[in-house]
Ligand SMILES: [Zn+2]
């Protein structure tokens with residue numbers, strides 16, 4: 390048994406928290422590592438379905454993009470986006486337990502899903518992941534940076550390289566703004582402070598309008614990127 394598995398198993402024995410989704414007792418080292426019972430973990434499978442090239446949401450049509458992305462043609466958007474889970478039901482509960490409950494075991498589960506999804510992008514060498522810098526006030530609200538924590542876990546797994554090059558310049562809070570304003574508000578407000586490699590993947594927790602990914606992608610292209618991909622854990 391890996392040491393990190395043993396540590397979480399011991400912690401659960403001494404201070405039982407149970408499954409983050411259904412509360413049932415966690416019975417073995419696998420379950421305690423992910424903070425989820427086997428049954429709940431089985432339900433959180435990655436949908437192996439065709440996705441919209443631009444927003445990453447699952448597609449029902451035979452085309453490569455969804456109606457909304459075809460209607461709102463954005464020149465700044467990433468070359469390909471993958472969004473993993475819908476932001477409702479069990480999945481929403483999962484993010485809440487991770488984000489607001491600070492259940493860091495769930496980070497292992499999410500990091501593993503990110504590693505699975507990275508394989509869906511065309512990389513011939515080690516993929517480079519760029520975390521989206523936290524929104525203003527986000528850390529104050531939850532007390533920690535959940536994306537930075539996932540980046541740390543992924544770095545430890547050595548399956549990709551993490552590049553922390555994006556910085557957010559002060560701007561009005563995004564949530565209060567509509568789509569058009571969001572885009573205008575973000576444009577030029579996210580910058581890259583380093584020269585970047587030719588291909589990379591930006592990653593974030595939730596994609597809604599896609600304006601954050603567009604701003605990040607513009608900043609990375611400015612920094613020298615040619616192909617910019619995006620990966621979001623949830624889509625709203
Ligand atoms: Zn469960």
Ligand SMILES: [Zn+2]
Pocket residue numbers: 441442443444445446454455456457458459
């Ligand atoms: Zn779309």
